[in-house]
Structures are given as C-alpha cells and as structure tokens.
Amino acid sequence: MKLTILIHCPDQSGIIRSVTTFVHQQEGNVVYLDQHVDKQVGVFFMRLESEFEKKVSLEAFKKGFEQELAQQFQMEWDIYLGAYRPKMAIFVSKYNHCLYDLLSRYNSEELSVDIPFILSNHRDLEYVAEQFQIPFYHVPVTKDTREEAEEKQLELLKKHEVDFIVLARYMQIVSPKLIDVYPQKIINIHHSFLPAFVGAKPYHAAFERGVKIIGATSHYVTSELDAGPIIEQDVTAVSHSHSIKDFIAKGRDLERIVLSRAVQLHVARKTMVYNNKTVIFS
Amino acid sequence: MKLTILIHCPDQSGIIRSVTTFVHQQEGNVVYLDQHVDKQVGVFFMRLESEFEKKVSLEAFKKGFEQELAQQFQMEWDIYLGAYRPKMAIFVSKYNHCLYDLLSRYNSEELSVDIPFILSNHRDLEYVAEQFQIPFYHVPVTKDTREEAEEKQLELLKKHEVDFIVLARYMQIVSPKLIDVYPQKIINIHHSFLPAFVGAKPYHAAFERGVKIIGATSHYVTSELDAGPIIEQDVTAVSHSHSIKDFIAKGRDLERIVLSRAVQLHVARKTMVYNNKTVIFS
Amino acid sequence: MKLTILIHCPDQSGIIRSVTTFVHQQEGNVVYLDQHVDKQVGVFFMRLESEFEKKVSLEAFKKGFEQELAQQFQMEWDIYLGAYRPKMAIFVSKYNHCLYDLLSRYNSEELSVDIPFILSNHRDLEYVAEQFQIPFYHVPVTKDTREEAEEKQLELLKKHEVDFIVLARYMQIVSPKLIDVYPQKIINIHHSFLPAFVGAKPYHAAFERGVKIIGATSHYVTSELDAGPIIEQDVTAVSHSHSIKDFIAKGRDLERIVLSRAVQLHVARKTMVYNNKTVIFS
Amino acid sequence: MKLTILIHCPDQSGIIRSVTTFVHQQEGNVVYLDQHVDKQVGVFFMRLESEFEKKVSLEAFKKGFEQELAQQFQMEWDIYLGAYRPKMAIFVSKYNHCLYDLLSRYNSEELSVDIPFILSNHRDLEYVAEQFQIPFYHVPVTKDTREEAEEKQLELLKKHEVDFIVLARYMQIVSPKLIDVYPQKIINIHHSFLPAFVGAKPYHAAFERGVKIIGATSHYVTSELDAGPIIEQDVTAVSHSHSIKDFIAKGRDLERIVLSRAVQLHVARKTMVYNNKTVIFS
Structure with missing residues (x-):
C-alpha cells in the first residue's frame, strides 16, 4: 500500500x-x-x-x-x-488536437485516469468520443442558456463523481459556480506564453508583435481570466518566415504537450497551490 | 571583393x-x-x-x-x-556581465567590430574598460543634466563616427534625439520575454506571477519603451524552488547570449526592419 | 497552379x-x-x-x-x-503513440496525405486502424518468412501506389530490397539522439551512461542501421531522478513530435539528400 | 552558521x-x-x-x-x-572563451571561489591572467617532458592547496596521477553531446554526420577519455546552412554555459557521484 x-x-x-x-x-x-x-x-x-x-x-x-x-x-x-484513479472530465469545443492527445495517452495507459465523459458546446467532436467509446454530452452555451448549461454541467459532474476537469481548448469562460465546486481542479491550456497575450487570439497578437518565440501555458482556472496558478509552460522558436497559420500549427504541438504534462502532474499529485502560484514537485 | x-x-x-x-x-x-x-x-x-x-x-x-x-x-x-568593420559604442551602467561578454568576444575576434568607446553614467565599470584598453567616458545623468548628457553623448558618437550603439544593461531611457540619429541602430537587451513584463524589475514581476520560464529579449530601440522590433529572444526554465536572486542569476546568462546574438546578426547585416518587426536572414 | x-x-x-x-x-x-x-x-x-x-x-x-x-x-x-497529396503507408509494431499522433494529424487535416494502409507484423494495433477506418494488413515476420513478408510488403506498396513509407516504431529491420524501391522515401524514428546509442534499447543505454539529455532522431532509412540522413532531431532534459521508465515516457513525446515534423517536411518537399546528409529548406 | x-x-x-x-x-x-x-x-x-x-x-x-x-x-x-570558498585552479590551452567566462563570473562574485592560479601549456592566454591579476604558470607539455610537467602541476596544486581543477578547454589528457589526487574534483568541458563524438574534433564529426543539434558536456575526469560522470549538458540547433566554423562558433557559447553551470553546481556542493553517474541536487 x-x-x-x-x-x-x-x-x-x-x-x-x-x-x-x-x-x-x-x-x-x-x-x-x-x-x-x-x-x-x-x-x-x-x-x-x-x-x-x-x-x-x-x-x-x-x-x-x-x-x-x-x-x-x-x-x-x-x-x-496511490492506487486511486481519478475521474477526469474533458470539456472541448471544436479543436480536436488536445482531445486526441489526451485520449491516445489514456488509451495506452500513459494517463492513469478514468474518463466518465467528454462535454462540448458543439457536436463537432462527438465522433472522436465515439472512436474511443467515451460518453459524449452536448451542452450548447448561448447568452440565454448559460445558466441552464451550467446547471447541466454541474449535474453531470456530480452524477459521475468527477474529480477534476480538463479544458482541452474549450473556448468558453467557465462560470464561477463551477470554479467554486472545483477549486484548483480545473486545468486550462492557454495558447500563449502567459502573462503575454492574455485573452482571445494570442497567436495573432504574437504575430503582430513580431516575437521570435511562442508558447503555451497550462494553469488552474480561477475567476480572473488566464491569471490562475501556472502549472506548466513551454515555448518554440518562430521567425519572420512563419505566417499566423504556421504559428497556430506550431502552437498545436505546444498545446498538446503542455496540457498533457500538466494533467500528468495533477494526476500524480505533484502540484500544490499557494498565493496563486504552484509548487511542482519532481 | x-x-x-x-x-x-x-x-x-x-x-x-x-x-x-x-x-x-x-x-x-x-x-x-x-x-x-x-x-x-x-x-x-x-x-x-x-x-x-x-x-x-x-x-x-x-x-x-x-x-x-x-x-x-x-x-x-x-x-x-564585406570587409568593413562597423564601429560599435557600448553604453553600460553598473552590471558587468553583458559588457564582459561583448569584450571577450571582441578580444577573441568572435565579434568583427571596432569599439571606439564605452560610455556609462557611473564609474563602476571603468576598470573593465581599462582591462581591455578601451576608452571610457563617464557621462552622469541626473534629472537636471539629462539634456547636457545627451549633447555629450551625441558629440562623442559623432566624433568617433559610431555606426551603432549597444545598450549592455544601460538602465537609462535613451532620448528620442539619439534614436532619431541612430534609427534601428541602437540595440537593447531587456531582461524579460517581451511583451511580458515591460519596464522595470521584470524578474520580480515574473517571480510574482509564478511563471515556469523566464526570458530575455534584444530589440532595436524605438521611442516606445521596450516595444521596438525584436531581434532575438531566448528563455530558460525556472521553478518554484528558484528565488528572485536565482531568476536574476539565470537571467544574466540569457541576457549575455541574447544580446551577443543580436549584435552578431546586426554586424553581419542579417537584420531588416519593417512595420516594427524584423526579418532575420539565416 | x-x-x-x-x-x-x-x-x-x-x-x-x-x-x-x-x-x-x-x-x-x-x-x-x-x-x-x-x-x-x-x-x-x-x-x-x-x-x-x-x-x-x-x-x-x-x-x-x-x-x-x-x-x-x-x-x-x-x-x-502543389496540389498533389502523396500516398503514405505506415508500418508499426506494438507501440501506438506515434501511430495515434500521425492519424490524429491526418484526421484534422494537419497532414496533407492519403493513407492507403497501415501494416504491422503484429495484430496489436489493428484496433487503431479500425478507429480511423484505415485498411490494416497483418504481415508477420519471422526468420523463416522474412522473404515472403518482403514480397507481400512490396506487392501492397505497389498495388496502392505508395509514395513514401513511415516507420512509426516498426521495430523491424527493413530489407535492402524495399530501400532500393523507396530510396530516401522511408522515414524512420529512432529513439535516441543519433549518433549516440545506435541500435536496440537506446533509453537503457542512455540511462546507463547517466546523460542529462535524451533525444529522438528521424532519418531516411539506408542499408546501414540508424545511419541514414538525419531529417530532424529534438531533445529533452532528464535527471538522476528519472528511471528508465521515465526516460521511455519522456521519449514517447519526443518520438511523436520528431517523427511528425520529419513527415511534414517530407510532404512539403522541403528535404533534399546529398552525401548522406539532408538539406532542409525553411 | x-x-x-x-x-x-x-x-x-x-x-x-x-x-x-x-x-x-x-x-x-x-x-x-x-x-x-x-x-x-x-x-x-x-x-x-x-x-x-x-x-x-x-x-x-x-x-x-x-x-x-x-x-x-x-x-x-x-x-x-557554508561560508568556505573553495580554491579552484584553471587549466587552459589556447582558447580563451571559457576562461573569460569563468573569470568574469569570478570578478562579479557570481562564482564564489578563490583562484590561486591559471596554468597552461602555452603562453597565449597569459595576457588574460594579467588582465584579471591572477598568477599564471606556463608548464609546457611535450612527449619528453610529460612526467616532469605532471610533477610541476602536482607541486603547484599542493602548494596552493587547490580544492578542485577546471579544465577550460585544456586540450591535454590529464595524467592518472593527477586524477588519483583529485578524484571527482577535475571538471572538464567536452565540445560534444556525449557519448556522441568522443575524442578529438567533435564538431568536425558532427558536421560530417549531418546532425541537426550539437551539444557540449561537462563531466568529472576519470581515467577513461570523455567517459566520466556527466554533470551538465546542453544543446543548440544547427542546420545544413552552418559550416564547421559556424558549429565551432555556436559551440563556444554552449561550452561557456555548460562549463560554468557545472562549476557552480560543484561549488554549491550539489553534485554526488556514484557508479560513474552524478546525482545533481536542485
């Protein structure tokens, strides 16, 4: 034991x-x-x-x-x-690269979790859930249905006894209600080297600024956008010869790896949070 | 030829x-x-x-x-x-690591430039100039003497027919007058991964935010602080176990290397500037 | 056009x-x-x-x-x-991480190829081919059936008009006959920073030597084992605290990314081979 | 205390x-x-x-x-x-980049050591020792004078109560007699990513092989050439467009940084050796 x-x-x-x-x-x-x-x-x-x-x-x-x-x-x-396998819910939107990465790691036992369900505000990735035979819930989010959607999300999370949530490019702001129930248990991947380029379209902003390195950041979600405790970051070199499309393509590889490392650290209980910062044990 | x-x-x-x-x-x-x-x-x-x-x-x-x-x-x-050796002036303040790095490269012919003088607002590094037998000018800058100091700087630059200026941790804001005379010819090293942590004390800000990677950025100086065209960037991993002092020590190595790479690119005529961005030829 | x-x-x-x-x-x-x-x-x-x-x-x-x-x-x-999509065959053995990586990139149109089939000497990964609805051929290889297997492979490659082959951890030595038909058109991923640790069990050898960095190398296959022209390499830091199992886990991420980058370069016609070395255009 | x-x-x-x-x-x-x-x-x-x-x-x-x-x-x-400053001797040959790097760190108190002397088989770098006012001993090494030179070296080391030795591109094989007196106390920098390219002219060998990454390795010297316990390694990307001269120039930056990190770890008592491998504490 x-x-x-x-x-x-x-x-x-x-x-x-x-x-x-x-x-x-x-x-x-x-x-x-x-x-x-x-x-x-x-x-x-x-x-x-x-x-x-x-x-x-x-x-x-x-x-x-x-x-x-x-x-x-x-x-x-x-x-x-030690033997406990935490239950991980995955929230996605339309991009499949982080989802495929997590599921293939799950499938090959790289990632010791159970995945009770995948949830999305769109139906685009339902086929991926089916490929891996994982339940998929479509919970649309519009301005008018936001509260209702949150209730539905909380109900599913509770019913499936979910331990933590991974936002695998979910693209929606998570409600404070959810964050309260899952403090330091919602992992997001942001497609920039935070704190540079907070918010939407960071690759466009990075391109505009002419940076020579782009990054990705995984962090625990807090009520302040893209400002939660950072778990993991990584970067890759870019040059003038790369278009925004190239930034996005290179960024996908960063997002995959940075998110999966953060999830692994969380699952291995190697993260602690204090003062909006993380201690990451080796 | x-x-x-x-x-x-x-x-x-x-x-x-x-x-x-x-x-x-x-x-x-x-x-x-x-x-x-x-x-x-x-x-x-x-x-x-x-x-x-x-x-x-x-x-x-x-x-x-x-x-x-x-x-x-x-x-x-x-x-x-091809054969022309550009004349490079170095501006410093009190930190010697970038200065030593540039001078040792100059001394071993890694860096094909002439160095007509080193200029500083303090006398602290005069001994380094003496070690390498390079003229040193002490031009103090205070609120009251700023204009006078600028005149003195411009006079020295003109007299020595300086081609470009390297701010090797100069720690002073360069006047628009100087920038006008040396457009895209003043190279600065900023001790953060720009555009994150613009301005003073970036290592302290990075520590506060709990980032997992710190960086350094060399750029051409423009009238907007730390916002000029980026020439070169590099980063290094940090963790919760590093103090601000550790950030600063690790950062020194980044600053040395990033500044020297930018200077090398400039000397080799491999940089072009357009739209506040650089094209860096291979 | x-x-x-x-x-x-x-x-x-x-x-x-x-x-x-x-x-x-x-x-x-x-x-x-x-x-x-x-x-x-x-x-x-x-x-x-x-x-x-x-x-x-x-x-x-x-x-x-x-x-x-x-x-x-x-x-x-x-x-x-420009518009031509090359036909890429994938050879695998029992490890699924590179295969999943290639297929998810294929599925999301990151990788502009057609995949006429996946071939393996084992049935272990047939289910992955099925998940992505790609034909799977099981061609066992034993000492006695090697020649027969090669004939079968060549026949399949010819029938499907395959343009190039990716060995996604195939773990078998490819016959000179195949290499002759596909010169500089068979891409392998070797799980070390070549030329260090040629041959079998490179992670074990790296662990034994106490290196602080491990790597992966993708190269065109030639008749000399692990000695073909290198297309792409990448590395990651390791420490004394990592076990061989950790090396292997970290290596999987390197293998995925290094192989996929090499395949992308090949597909974009950005590689040329000369003197057993590659020129990789930007 | x-x-x-x-x-x-x-x-x-x-x-x-x-x-x-x-x-x-x-x-x-x-x-x-x-x-x-x-x-x-x-x-x-x-x-x-x-x-x-x-x-x-x-x-x-x-x-x-x-x-x-x-x-x-x-x-x-x-x-x-904690307060003890170890005494570090530096052995050099003709290259000055590692020497300058160590001395500038020493000079700015980055490196908490005393340097009783610099020793070389050539007089080329005597001027650097003079720049930093450190005693310089010229101990030529030829086939005939090897033993005599070793005696001289041991005598100097003993006289100055040297704690450890840094081979800052010394380019000579150190005698087993010296290694016996300073077990795990002689730090060498080898200009390749060991165990690739052991021995002389590693940059030439790397160029010949067409690698896409070059490295440098610092290790404790043992009687087997370039096979001692590795303390630190780092790498940098190269491409077909780099000549051997470029490899050497890029390598100098690696050598500087990798050697200085190893020396810092040694001085901070963060290294332990076992089974020809190091444990490096954080």
Whole structure:
C-alpha cells in the first residue's frame, strides 16, 4: 500500500523530523520526500510518499495525522491512496488536437485516469468520443442558456463523481459556480506564453508583435481570466518566415504537450497551490 | 571583393531575376540569396551576397543599382562592403556581465567590430574598460543634466563616427534625439520575454506571477519603451524552488547570449526592419 | 497552379538567374526561393515555388526545364505539383503513440496525405486502424518468412501506389530490397539522439551512461542501421531522478513530435539528400 | 552558521528521520532537504542544509555524525561549512572563451571561489591572467617532458592547496596521477553531446554526420577519455546552412554555459557521484 502526503504550513523547525517519525510509527517507509520553503511568505511545503507492507486504514491514518501533527504545525494537508484513479472530465469545443492527445495517452495507459465523459458546446467532436467509446454530452452555451448549461454541467459532474476537469481548448469562460465546486481542479491550456497575450487570439497578437518565440501555458482556472496558478509552460522558436497559420500549427504541438504534462502532474499529485502560484514537485 | 545587398520593396514579379541579372552584368557571382515575402503587407525582402573577382567601384555599383533596379521596383536598399568593420559604442551602467561578454568576444575576434568607446553614467565599470584598453567616458545623468548628457553623448558618437550603439544593461531611457540619429541602430537587451513584463524589475514581476520560464529579449530601440522590433529572444526554465536572486542569476546568462546574438546578426547585416518587426536572414 | 522545383548541381555562376528567367518565360511568378551551397563538396541546392495564373502543362514544363536548364548545369531535379497529396503507408509494431499522433494529424487535416494502409507484423494495433477506418494488413515476420513478408510488403506498396513509407516504431529491420524501391522515401524514428546509442534499447543505454539529455532522431532509412540522413532531431532534459521508465515516457513525446515534423517536411518537399546528409529548406 | 551534509548509503528505512533528528539534537534547523533513491542499485542519496543559531564545532559535529549515524547506516558522507570558498585552479590551452567566462563570473562574485592560479601549456592566454591579476604558470607539455610537467602541476596544486581543477578547454589528457589526487574534483568541458563524438574534433564529426543539434558536456575526469560522470549538458540547433566554423562558433557559447553551470553546481556542493553517474541536487 502506498500513500502520498501533501502538506503546507507555516515554516518552523522540526516538521520533517515529526512527519517522518509519524510515518515510521505507522510502520511506513518513506520512499520519496521533497520539500520547499517559500521564504517570502514563510510557508513550508512537503510531498512525501510512503509504502506500507501491512494494510493500513486510511481513515485511521488521516485521523492520527490530523491529531498528532496537523494541529501542532497548523498544516493544510491531503493524503492520497496511490492506487486511486481519478475521474477526469474533458470539456472541448471544436479543436480536436488536445482531445486526441489526451485520449491516445489514456488509451495506452500513459494517463492513469478514468474518463466518465467528454462535454462540448458543439457536436463537432462527438465522433472522436465515439472512436474511443467515451460518453459524449452536448451542452450548447448561448447568452440565454448559460445558466441552464451550467446547471447541466454541474449535474453531470456530480452524477459521475468527477474529480477534476480538463479544458482541452474549450473556448468558453467557465462560470464561477463551477470554479467554486472545483477549486484548483480545473486545468486550462492557454495558447500563449502567459502573462503575454492574455485573452482571445494570442497567436495573432504574437504575430503582430513580431516575437521570435511562442508558447503555451497550462494553469488552474480561477475567476480572473488566464491569471490562475501556472502549472506548466513551454515555448518554440518562430521567425519572420512563419505566417499566423504556421504559428497556430506550431502552437498545436505546444498545446498538446503542455496540457498533457500538466494533467500528468495533477494526476500524480505533484502540484500544490499557494498565493496563486504552484509548487511542482519532481 | 564581397558585397551584401539588402532590399525591401512592394512584392511584384521579376525582382529576383532582375537583381541576379544585374549582379551578373557587373561580373559578380551570387553566393547567397535569401528572400521573404510578408503576405500581409505585400512586401518583398531580400538579402544577397555576391563575390567579384575584379575590383568594383562601390559608388558606381550603387549608382547603377539605383538607376537600373531600385527606381523600377521602388526599392529601399543598402549595399555593404564585406570587409568593413562597423564601429560599435557600448553604453553600460553598473552590471558587468553583458559588457564582459561583448569584450571577450571582441578580444577573441568572435565579434568583427571596432569599439571606439564605452560610455556609462557611473564609474563602476571603468576598470573593465581599462582591462581591455578601451576608452571610457563617464557621462552622469541626473534629472537636471539629462539634456547636457545627451549633447555629450551625441558629440562623442559623432566624433568617433559610431555606426551603432549597444545598450549592455544601460538602465537609462535613451532620448528620442539619439534614436532619431541612430534609427534601428541602437540595440537593447531587456531582461524579460517581451511583451511580458515591460519596464522595470521584470524578474520580480515574473517571480510574482509564478511563471515556469523566464526570458530575455534584444530589440532595436524605438521611442516606445521596450516595444521596438525584436531581434532575438531566448528563455530558460525556472521553478518554484528558484528565488528572485536565482531568476536574476539565470537571467544574466540569457541576457549575455541574447544580446551577443543580436549584435552578431546586426554586424553581419542579417537584420531588416519593417512595420516594427524584423526579418532575420539565416 | 503551383509548382515546387528542387535542384542540386555543381556550384557555378548564373544558376539562380537562369532558373528564375526560365520560370518567368513560362509566365510563372517566383513566390519562394531558398538556396544553399555546400562549399565542402561544391554543390548547389535550390528550392523554388512558383505560381502560374494560367494552366501549364507539367509535362511540357518538365521537358523544357530538362532541355534548357538541367543539361547545361548538370542538374538533378524534381518538380512537384502543389496540389498533389502523396500516398503514405505506415508500418508499426506494438507501440501506438506515434501511430495515434500521425492519424490524429491526418484526421484534422494537419497532414496533407492519403493513407492507403497501415501494416504491422503484429495484430496489436489493428484496433487503431479500425478507429480511423484505415485498411490494416497483418504481415508477420519471422526468420523463416522474412522473404515472403518482403514480397507481400512490396506487392501492397505497389498495388496502392505508395509514395513514401513511415516507420512509426516498426521495430523491424527493413530489407535492402524495399530501400532500393523507396530510396530516401522511408522515414524512420529512432529513439535516441543519433549518433549516440545506435541500435536496440537506446533509453537503457542512455540511462546507463547517466546523460542529462535524451533525444529522438528521424532519418531516411539506408542499408546501414540508424545511419541514414538525419531529417530532424529534438531533445529533452532528464535527471538522476528519472528511471528508465521515465526516460521511455519522456521519449514517447519526443518520438511523436520528431517523427511528425520529419513527415511534414517530407510532404512539403522541403528535404533534399546529398552525401548522406539532408538539406532542409525553411 | 550553515552546514551542508551530503550522504549516500544502502537504501533502508529510517534514514531521513534519523538524520533530521540528529540535526535537531544539535540545535540545527533543516532549511533544505533533497533525497534520491537509485532503485537499480539500492542506494540512498541525500543533501541537507541546516542552520545553527549558536556556533557549533564542525569537528564535534562530524565526530558525532560519524558515531551516531554513519556507522549504523554505512554512510559515505561529507559535511561542508557554508561560508568556505573553495580554491579552484584553471587549466587552459589556447582558447580563451571559457576562461573569460569563468573569470568574469569570478570578478562579479557570481562564482564564489578563490583562484590561486591559471596554468597552461602555452603562453597565449597569459595576457588574460594579467588582465584579471591572477598568477599564471606556463608548464609546457611535450612527449619528453610529460612526467616532469605532471610533477610541476602536482607541486603547484599542493602548494596552493587547490580544492578542485577546471579544465577550460585544456586540450591535454590529464595524467592518472593527477586524477588519483583529485578524484571527482577535475571538471572538464567536452565540445560534444556525449557519448556522441568522443575524442578529438567533435564538431568536425558532427558536421560530417549531418546532425541537426550539437551539444557540449561537462563531466568529472576519470581515467577513461570523455567517459566520466556527466554533470551538465546542453544543446543548440544547427542546420545544413552552418559550416564547421559556424558549429565551432555556436559551440563556444554552449561550452561557456555548460562549463560554468557545472562549476557552480560543484561549488554549491550539489553534485554526488556514484557508479560513474552524478546525482545533481536542485
């Protein structure tokens, strides 16, 4: 049995010693430990993986952890069972490249998740869902039906017990209601090197500015557009000889890879969020 | 004898044929040709290198070029003699890393320029100028002496027949008067991945935003701050574990390399500017 | 109508002028020209795209080109009709990541080819062919059936008029007989930064050596294993913290992207081969 | 006061807990901890930084560490005082780019070392040593004087109590005698992406092979040529349009940066060597 423990708390002496001692008392063996101190804000972060030869009650472990450690150090913490496959919903619009990328990784077991459904405001990608035999829900969004659509989305997410949502070029602004229910659990891919080129048509803006490098950014969605905690970024070189169409084509490859890396990090519980920034464990 | 010809003009049929025919008539051999068409604005760009076995009069060549080609095709053009070493002035403030980088390249003949002087608003780097035996001028800039300082700068530039200026972390805003005299001939290094983090303290802003990649940008200076035509950009990965101090240290390496690449491109006559963007020939 | 002309010939004066003049005489307009001279061997390379408002007979154009230009300059040349979609066969074995990548690009029209069939020595990926409704041929290869398998492969390639072959992690050595029929028309992806780690299990060898960067290489297949002309390479950083399994996972992303870029370059007629090296036009 | 502790030992339960408890007992506060387990060989690695408000006797700390921890866990360990500036000798030949890079970093306090001397088999770079006012020793190496030269080198190293040696393009094979005295303390820069292109003239070999990416590698010197534990690697893109001269020019920038990063990692005690591979802590 394997547990992954994520902690953040005010920085103070003795945290590592206390946590590793606790794990030892529960007959666990620490197989990975990484920690980080944000000195600006005085916050300590830790990710720890431990293996247990005997079966341990997750409930009892959590209770003991809370009472013996968390209260003393004022910890915010999560403890995950290694074997659990999170349930990931995918929201798309009309572009299929990120969707194909995620599904082919899912199909080849690169990505250890279950995908209860794909949701879109258009029917264009229903055929991809069918290719991979995943339920597809068409939830159109117009100015008038926005609230109704949100209710429908929330209902589907709840019914399928979705753990986190991936916006694979969804192209719609997600409602605060959804964000409240899935804080730091909605992953978006933005097709620029944020914070450059926030908002619509970033490739056009990059072309206009004559940049020599374009990028893509995956981040957790917050209520402020394209301003959530950044999980992963990557870039590629462009030149004067590339048209906007070339930017978009090159960008597709960035979007695929940056989104899939962010999803992998999230699934592996390697991300923590604090102060609108992420700590990404190795 | 070698000539480098740079042209831009409205895109139209027959330009390449006409120019290569003209070079042939002058008994030149085309050893390099690269061209680009900006389809958005309908402008044709070309860079051509040609070798001449016999000595050719540059003046006569230019006159013929203007009369037989440039007028017909409405060309803007420059023709450079291959052997000419341009005169490069370096402006610095207190940081020495870009200065050392440029001078060591100059010293080892990596950089084919003459350096008539180094100018600074501080005396901190005078010792570096002395190490490399290059004249150093201390021209302090305060609110009250700004105009006087500009006059002094212009006088020095004129006296030394400077061809172009490199701002190697000069940290001062260059006056429009200087920019007018050296249009597309002042190269700046900005320590961010423009257009992200324009202005002061970009590493602090990047740290605050929690980006996963930082960059540096070299560009021609125009009257709008950090908004001139981009010549070269590069980036490097950062993580939550890096402090602002780490950003600055990693950034120094980017600044060195990005500035030196831009200077090399400028010296090799491989840059053209149009519509506040650059065409960078290979 | 659009034609793409690829030329290589002994370097000599007047080639560009003569070719552009010829195109002009045929009432074509040169919209792209890139050239390269390999000074070591004295060979000139050129890629030229020209547009014709009137319909031109490809046969007549080729005939004129041969008689008026090619013979004089001793050119080897190819002329392609812009609108032609080449026929690409895909050979796979058991790994699906490169196959999915190619098919999703094909499906979204990123890749302008026809795919007459997918061929494999195993049945494992037949389901992927079915997902994308592409014919699948199972041609097992054992020591005893190798020759028979090659005959079967050649027969299929001929029947479907295949223009080029992509080995998308085929894991079998391709026979010289096939290479003879498809010279510089079989694209392989090798999972290392060639020439490091030629042969089997390159990720294991890279791990063993403790490298800090791994790579992938796409190349044209020649009779010498992993030694053909390199089309495209890319790399990614690794560290001591990565296991061989991690190398393989990171490598999959490299393989996908490097293979797809090579295929795109080939399809766009941007590759030329000389002296076991490639010229890759921009 | 700050101590940096580096440990490797057979992987077993309780190491982190025991070490952090020991530091705590000495009234130290752990401010950084990173660990790694090489599962192939069952070895545990750890780097730990701790701060002490009171002054601690380094000798007593080391003694206690050995007795209470090291013996029990069969640890190999080093403990360094944070404030110590190691003494770095630089060996060069005729190329100045790596030397200038190191010296300018040294001069601007980027690099926290003392440089007791620069040594060369030629007098070409004596002027650089003079520019930076660092003692320069000319120790010629010929077939006949090799042993004598080695004696001279060892004598100088001993006399100046040198901690580690940087071969900044030294171009000579270092004798096993020197390597024995400085195991994992001689840092070399090799101008290729090892293990590709071992030995002399790697840029020529890379050009010949037609690679699309070139690299540089810094490694600890062992008795086998270019086969020591790799500390750092980096690469840059090249194309058919680059000559060998271009490869060399681009390579210089790689060599500078890769060597300086390796030196920085070594100085910061962030490298450990095991099984001819490095663990590089973050």
